[in-house]
Amino acid sequence: MPIKFGTDGWRDIIAEDFTYQNVRVVARAHAQALRARGGSLVVVGFDTRFQGAGFARVVAEVMAGQGLNVLLAAEYLPTPALSYAVVHHRAAGGVMITASHNPPAYSGYKLKGPYGGSATPEVVAEVERALANPEAWGGPPGTIQPLDIREAYYTALDRQLDLGTLRAYRGTVIHDPMGGAGCGWLTGYARHAGLSLDLRELHGEPTPLFHGVNPEPIPQNLGELTARLWEETGTVLGVVTDGDADRVGAVTAGGRFFNSHQIFAVLLRHLHGRGLRGRVVKTVSGSRVIELLAGRLGLELLETPVGFKYITDAFLEGQADEGKAVLMGGEESGGFSSRGHIPERDGLLNSLLLVEAVAATGKSLDDLFAEIEAEVGFRHHYDRNDLHLSAGFDKDALLAEAREYREVAGHPVEGRKTADGVKLLLAGGASAMFRASGTEPVVRVYVEAQTLEDVRAILTEATRRVLAHDPAHHG
Known part of the structure; x- marks a missing residue:
């Protein structure tokens, strides 16, 4: 079953992989992870996406069946309100059914920690382990109560x-x-x-x-x-x-x-x-x-x-x-x-x-x-390209080459940052950053400079260099 967790949970296309059955599986694993941490209360909300209320109800029912008490939103609510509800009610965690800014075809399952923010990588890893090794729950079921967090x-x-x-x-x-x-x-x-x-x-x-x-x-x-x-x-x-x-x-x-x-x-x-x-x-x-x-x-x-x-x-x-x-x-x-x-x-x-x-x-x-x-003392101009490339694109080769660039569009490289992708610090305070997606053939190019003309020139040249690594664009 193709369930993959990112930094803030799991997102997929509704009715393709984001289905009631898969949501039940994830909710069961999440409940198991929360129980293992001693949790007893969880908050569940949803946004305005298709079947959001239905998916949230399924999560609540599964988690209650696994022994957790659930506060379930009666209507759509913003993610920050859901996150605040976790803290306000001193819950062990939260679930937000949303795909955030993704296209309408997507929905998602965001995991929230007890502090009212994205779940830590440790919690995500625990949920993933529970997905692979589900355990039976033989205890009494929990309750489902309505959540009203707006005024708080x-x-x-x-x-x-x-x-x-x-x-x-x-x-x-x-x-x-x-x-x-x-x-x-x-x-x-x-x-x-x-x-x-x-x-x-x-x-x-x-x-x-x-x-x-x-x-x-x-x-x-x-x-x-x-x-x-x-x-x-x-x-x-x-x-x-x-x-x-x-x-x-x-x-x-x-x-x-x-x-x-x-x-x-x-x-x-x-x-x-x-x-x-x-x-x-x-x-x-x-x-x-x-x-x-x-x-x-x-x-x-x-x-x-x-x-x-x-x-x-x-x-x-x-x-x-x-x-x-x-x-x-x-x-x-x-x-x-x-x-x-x-x-x-x-x-x-x-x-x-x-x-x-x-x-x-x-x-x-x-x-x-x-x-x-x-x-x-700095004039800010900025633009970005998100380049969707062919499956044969070699992201590692691009980033390795980018680390060796000495100039971009005539702007000498004066420094480099490589903690996430490659960010080239260019003369005059400009910068060009290359960052590859870890899950799909996409490279994002970010450019900042002190004139709009420089931004356009640097972004055009940086984009050309990325596309030169894509077999679909050769020739």
């Missing part, structure tokens, strides 16, 4: 936000939940907190088809939001959450996409300005702006391989040792967490923090980022 989660957001600033703000914000689990959650929070801003929702009707796009907050999926903001000026902004609302994106007045690196920088500077301190954790694919800003603010920077699990590890280390506490951690794909919250990506909280940054200063996100560029 909203109260947790209250603790992370400057409510005075938000309540005084009268600006306009458009939230695009992309038909996913964020539908109604920001507008609901605005009512809960007594906010007076003009908060509108686009694609606020939950749908397993995500209104015709993949539910990932990247430019090609945000055409309607971009058009809505095209003729706007000033501080009007659009915030976007992905399919399960753990990632965030933004579009500013004039229809300009505000990328994840820019979001990271603005939120970091804003939180620091509120008096919060701690380490800054970024993945290696993140912008040089974050490194420079952390240095300017006097904050220790920790760089990790790509994957939010590494950021979660840093948060957990900081919870155990105050001297290593994390102020903010983030990744290139739009997942961020901050001090005092769960060690989990939270697109809803980060959307509100972006609004708070605008409300506190009266400046647009574009203006706030321009100030950061001036402070650190």
